[in-house]
Amino acid sequence: MIMDELARRVKESSLKLAAAGTELKNKALAQIAASLYERKGEIIRANLEDLERSEKENLAAPLSKRLKFDEAKIADVIDGIYSLIKLDDPVGKTLLSTELDVGLELYKVTCPIGVIGVIFESRPDALVQISTLCLKSGNGVLLKGGSEARETNRILAEVIIDAAAAAGLPPQWAALLETRADVDDMLKIDRYIDLVIPRGSNEFVRYIMDNSRIPVLGHADGICHCYVDADADLDMALKIVVDAKTQYVAVCNATETLLVHESVAPEFLPALKKALDSKNVELVGCPKTRTLITVAPATEEDWKSEYLDYKLSVKVVSDLDEAVDHINEYGSGHTDTIITGNGDKAARFMDYVDSGNVFWNCSTRFSDGFRYGFGAEVGISTGKIHSRGPVGLDGLVIYKYKLIGNGHVVDDYANRSRTFKHRNLNREFTL
Amino acid sequence: MIMDELARRVKESSLKLAAAGTELKNKALAQIAASLYERKGEIIRANLEDLERSEKENLAAPLSKRLKFDEAKIADVIDGIYSLIKLDDPVGKTLLSTELDVGLELYKVTCPIGVIGVIFESRPDALVQISTLCLKSGNGVLLKGGSEARETNRILAEVIIDAAAAAGLPPQWAALLETRADVDDMLKIDRYIDLVIPRGSNEFVRYIMDNSRIPVLGHADGICHCYVDADADLDMALKIVVDAKTQYVAVCNATETLLVHESVAPEFLPALKKALDSKNVELVGCPKTRTLITVAPATEEDWKSEYLDYKLSVKVVSDLDEAVDHINEYGSGHTDTIITGNGDKAARFMDYVDSGNVFWNCSTRFSDGFRYGFGAEVGISTGKIHSRGPVGLDGLVIYKYKLIGNGHVVDDYANRSRTFKHRNLNREFTL
Numbered sequence: 001m002i003m004d005e006l007a008r009r010v011k012e013s014s015l016k017l018a019a020a021g022t023e024l025k026n027k028a029l030a031q032i033a034a035s036l037y038e039r040k041g042e043i044i045r046a047n048l049e050d051l052e053r054s055e056k057e058n059l060a061a062p063l064s065k066r067l068k069f070d071e072a073k074i075a076d077v078i079d080g081i082y083s084l085i086k087l088d089d090p091v092g093k094t095l096l097s098t099e100l101d102v103g104l105e106l107y108k109v110t111c112p113i114g115v116i117g118v119i120f121e122s123r124p125d126a127l128v129q130i131s132t133l134c135l136k137s138g139n140g141v142l143l144k145g146g147s148e149a150r151e152t153n154r155i156l157a158e159v160i161i162d163a164a165a166a167a168g169l170p171p172q173w174a175a176l177l178e179t180r181a182d183v184d185d186m187l188k189i190d191r192y193i194d195l196v197i198p199r200g201s202n203e204f205v206r207y208i209m210d211n212s213r214i215p216v217l218g219h220a221d222g223i224c225h226c227y228v229d230a231d232a233d234l235d236m237a238l239k240i241v242v243d244a245k246t247q248y249v250a251v252c253n254a255t256e257t258l259l260v261h262e263s264v265a266p267e268f269l270p271a272l273k274k275a276l277d278s279k280n281v282e283l284v285g286c287p288k289t290r291t292l293i294t295v296a297p298a299t300e301e302d303w304k305s306e307y308l309d310y311k312l313s314v315k316v317v318s319d320l321d322e323a324v325d326h327i328n329e330y331g332s333g334h335t336d337t338i339i340t341g342n343g344d345k346a347a348r349f350m351d352y353v354d355s356g357n358v359f360w361n362c363s364t365r366f367s368d369g370f371r372y373g374f375g376a377e378v379g380i381s382t383g384k385i386h387s388r389g390p391v392g393l394d395g396l397v398i399y400k401y402k403l404i405g406n407g408h409v410v411d412d413y414a415n416r417s418r419t420f421k422h423r424n425l426n427r428e429f430t431l
Numbered sequence: 432m433i434m435d436e437l438a439r440r441v442k443e444s445s446l447k448l449a450a451a452g453t454e455l456k457n458k459a460l461a462q463i464a465a466s467l468y469e470r471k472g473e474i475i476r477a478n479l480e481d482l483e484r485s486e487k488e489n490l491a492a493p494l495s496k497r498l499k500f501d502e503a504k505i506a507d508v509i510d511g512i513y514s515l516i517k518l519d520d521p522v523g524k525t526l527l528s529t530e531l532d533v534g535l536e537l538y539k540v541t542c543p544i545g546v547i548g549v550i551f552e553s554r555p556d557a558l559v560q561i562s563t564l565c566l567k568s569g570n571g572v573l574l575k576g577g578s579e580a581r582e583t584n585r586i587l588a589e590v591i592i593d594a595a596a597a598a599g600l601p602p603q604w605a606a607l608l609e610t611r612a613d614v615d616d617m618l619k620i621d622r623y624i625d626l627v628i629p630r631g632s633n634e635f636v637r638y639i640m641d642n643s644r645i646p647v648l649g650h651a652d653g654i655c656h657c658y659v660d661a662d663a664d665l666d667m668a669l670k671i672v673v674d675a676k677t678q679y680v681a682v683c684n685a686t687e688t689l690l691v692h693e694s695v696a697p698e699f700l701p702a703l704k705k706a707l708d709s710k711n712v713e714l715v716g717c718p719k720t721r722t723l724i725t726v727a728p729a730t731e732e733d734w735k736s737e738y739l740d741y742k743l744s745v746k747v748v749s750d751l752d753e754a755v756d757h758i759n760e761y762g763s764g765h766t767d768t769i770i771t772g773n774g775d776k777a778a779r780f781m782d783y784v785d786s787g788n789v790f791w792n793c794s795t796r797f798s799d800g801f802r803y804g805f806g807a808e809v810g811i812s813t814g815k816i817h818s819r820g821p822v823g824l825d826g827l828v829i830y831k832y833k834l835i836g837n838g839h840v841v842d843d844y845a846n847r848s849r850t851f852k853h854r855n856l857n858r859e860f861t862l
Contacts, residue, residue: 015759019782098804104793106803113815114785194815215646215816236838243840328446347862350833351450354545362535362836371844372537372832373529373853384544384625385646386817389832401803401820402781405793407667409674413802422804431778 003185006175007142007192011115013170014140018112020169022089025136028167032132033081035163036156040074043159046151047124054148066122069152077128080376084136087375090393091138097425101418103406107429110397112138114194117186119208121200122146127156130197131174133376135164137396142186142193144177187212197379202306217391219382221306221332222252224364227323227349229340230261234268236361237339238275243363244337246279250308252380253335253357253367257303257313259323262288265316269293272314281310288316303330320345324352331355333382335367335389356382356389402429434616437606438573438623442546444601445571449543451600453520456567459598463563464512466594467587471505474590477582478555485579497553500583508559511807515567518806521824522569528856532849534837538860541828543569545625548617550639552631553577558587561628562605564807566595568827573617573624575608618643628810633737648822650813652737652763653683655795658754658780660771661692665699667792668770669706674794675768677710681739683811684766684788684798688734688744690754693719696747700724703745712741719747734761751776755783762786764813766798766820787813787820833860 017025036043047069054064096108116139120126127145134141145153157176165171177186186193190213197217198208205220226244228237244255260268265288273293276283284298295314302313303326317323320338327336337359338349346360357367367390369377374392381387387395412418448456467474478500485495527539547570551557558576565572576584588607596602608617617624621644628648629639636651657675659668675686691699696719704724707714715729726745733744734757748754758767768790769780781789788798798821800808805823812818818826843849 015783015785018785019779100797100802100804104797209644213640215814217816233838239838239840243842247840247842247845343862346835348450350831350862352446354446354449355831357832357834359834360836362834362839363841365841366531366535366834366836366839367832371531371841371851373531373851383646384829385648386829388829398815398817398819400781400786401788401798403788403790403793403797404777405791405797407664407670408793408797409670409678410794410796410802411674411678414678420802420804431774431781 003182004189004192007115007186007189009172010140010142010175011192013172014112014115016170017135017140017173018091018138020138022092024168025089025138026085028135028164028169029081029085029132031163031167032160033078035159036074036078036128039155039159040071043074043152043155044070046155049151050149059148063122063148067124067149067152069124073125077125080129081132084132084376087136087393089136090397094427094429095399097427097429099423099425100403100420101408102421104408105404105425107402107404108399109402109429110399113396113398115140115142115192116396117142117144117193117196117214119144119183119196119198119200120146121204122148124149124152124156126199127153128160130378131157131160133378133393133396135169135173137393139396140173142175142177144183144186147178150178184211187214190214199379215386217381217383217387217395218379219252219332219334221382222254222334222380223257223304223306223330223332224253224255224334225257225259225327225331225336226255226364227259227327227336227338228261228264228268229320229338229342229345230263231342231345232261232264232339233341234264234271237268238271240337240339240361240363241272242275242279244365245276245281245312246310247363247365249310251365252306253364254308255312255364256305256307257315257330259315259317259326261323262316262318265289266292269314276312279310281312283312283314285314286316289314292316306332320348324349328352328354334380335359335364337362337364434608434613435620435623438546438617438620440603441571441573441606442623444603445543445546447601448566448571448604449522449569451569453523455599456520456569457516459566459595459600460512460516460563462594462598463591464509466590467505467509467559470586470590471502474505474583474586475501477586480582481580490579494553494579498555498580498583500555504556508556511560512563515563515807518567518824520567521828525858525860526830528858528860530854530856531834531851532839533852535839536835536856538833538835539830540833540860541830544827544829546571546573546623547827548573548575548624548627548645550575550614550627550629550631551577552635553579555580555583555587557630558584559591561809562588562591564809564824564827566600566604568824570827571604573606573608575614575617578609581609615642618645621645630810646817648812648814648818648826649810650683650763650765652813653685653765653811654688654735654737654761654763655684655686655765656688656690656758656762656767657686657795658690658758658767658769659692659695659699660751660769660773660776661694662773662776663692663695663770664772665695665702668699669702671768671770671792671794672703673706673710675796676707676712676743677741678794678796680741682796683737684795685739686743686795687736687738688746688761690746690748690757692754693747693749696720697723700745707743710741712743714743714745716745717747720745723747737763751779755780759783759785765811766790766795768793768795
């Protein structure tokens, strides 16, 4: 299989990239930034080809907008690369150092994961972002973009791979896939590919999760909740819910369901309806909600829905536990916030809600790698292992144990002629 | 489906267990230890039933030996529980604290993964070890032991669940599965089960990996290598290879393949053969090896084999890179060691070998959670995400982000009326 051979070569190169130092990787990143600038004419021409073809094929307007990759977008991705150069290298950090015995020292040191398969939709900026994140973290990468951006993706991949090679990196650390069949082939190659990161629609991510044995980092749904507690400052609650719902509706950290304590619902819901009506937000509610404000009924399906639109489902609850249970039953483990003046209730909410991001008195929209100060974002994960919530560069590394001895054998410890010390060395790994 | 309902209840209880404090969890562990001691008569009787039935069914002798759970074994698992009580609680550790803006503080805090499915073979001690590890780390657990130990497993599960409930833990945090069909059902319930840990034979682990969407922590093969470099101290190399091969052959960190640099092979291999002959180790070798010592030819299949027996495959290589390439091609990412007096070569080996444990001048047999000083071992992972190498209690936790605000909304940052500070707080999370 051609894909198998391609993945094998990327894997081989990734082992060399894993051992590349910070200086070489940053030099390659700077070279990529310079080449993107130098070859911007070629890039813009390729993008125009994609835009023209898409127009002929009647691509939907929002997709066309995302596809556009002009001089301003090129300047943005170059800025992004310079920010990435400034970030700490996530590779080579010593997480643990222990003297097992005299002359026998154990070090737990971060290293790249290996080869990452990244699948993204129309935006060509994603190709630049994700390939440079992989480079900085020492990972090989297989890239598959949307077919509507194929000319742009081709030239971007060429520029990036050529520039990195010119700086001295192995030429095959990155490769571009072009067809949907390539993706299906890639998802089978768990021998060489260590992690898949899908960026796109719910259905798309779910398809990837269902069709590969390779671990997947990402999220299918973002069903986020605001819970307005009995002890909430209702002005604050109104401000937060309006932001969480309307500041940007098409994103995974926007709130989809509002839970309100029954004791404040009669005062809060009419004020909320007024505020959201002015923003053209459609409300649906539980029976109790509908005794307080005039809205359409919410169905079971509403509690499971990520609207990504100007729509909010509303449920009145009788206590904090009912709110927590609702979130753990219907939420997607993404981001949920409580608005309350009561610290004990806030602590209880944050302990019991089983989501990657649990907030108190602030908007769900803060759940984001840049807002968290990570400097770069690989994606947002709702998984329960490895990385959870917004994932920065750290999510692209794992660790290996390095044990340095001087002829040490286990038999000496098994026959009790020697014993382990297990003393913390608190020291960076160096040879 | 019955299993679905059972898993749902364990999941619900796990959310309560996740919020239990260290004191309560340690109290439950002490109660379990006390109950195992008090009810040892019942346990030993149940085990005798299993042993008698197994004898009638002609169970192989090594399996019968592993099945035996007598007073000494009970004392061992009780000791293990008291060691576990002394270990740090892996839950509630603050990994990161950042002031995003005035009054808006982000904390990354460790928390349990959720529900762990554990499948183990005949040894009943595994049931006690793994359930108490899950308890200490705040995880719910579904346990499936070997059917030959079914009476012993039943009484052990009953003792553990009753004792934990008496100490105040939710009664359904743990459950025992009894049939192979239960396991197949469990592997489908990725909605409630977050991680599967299979402990058993290669085929068994591979079956689990191939038949579930739930992440798996473990290893199928342990194909470990010793590489004797041109600059090795050959006396040291002999001592290490003999230990790595023969100290205990039936374990995953025993060496299966020896690689020797061609410049030292003529001196080293005859000495090695003499030493291993005296331990009744069968050798197979590459063509070059066979010009130096009289051994049977090694086939392609030998390089891929985990013998778990008194057998070693031997290959002569022309340089370090050939050794590294061989390991990365045929190894299982478990544990590999270089014997050399040259630090640069050792560093290169440890950087380029893509295994969880890379050693210099010591035996592969050191790759173990207890020898590493973790105090407890969940298993050894050859995966590339979450946990790698010997996994201690830390492998059973993940983290959540807790964000504390005071009415903060994203719109203020989007419209530039406020800006992020991203100042490291270097502070433990408390409310």
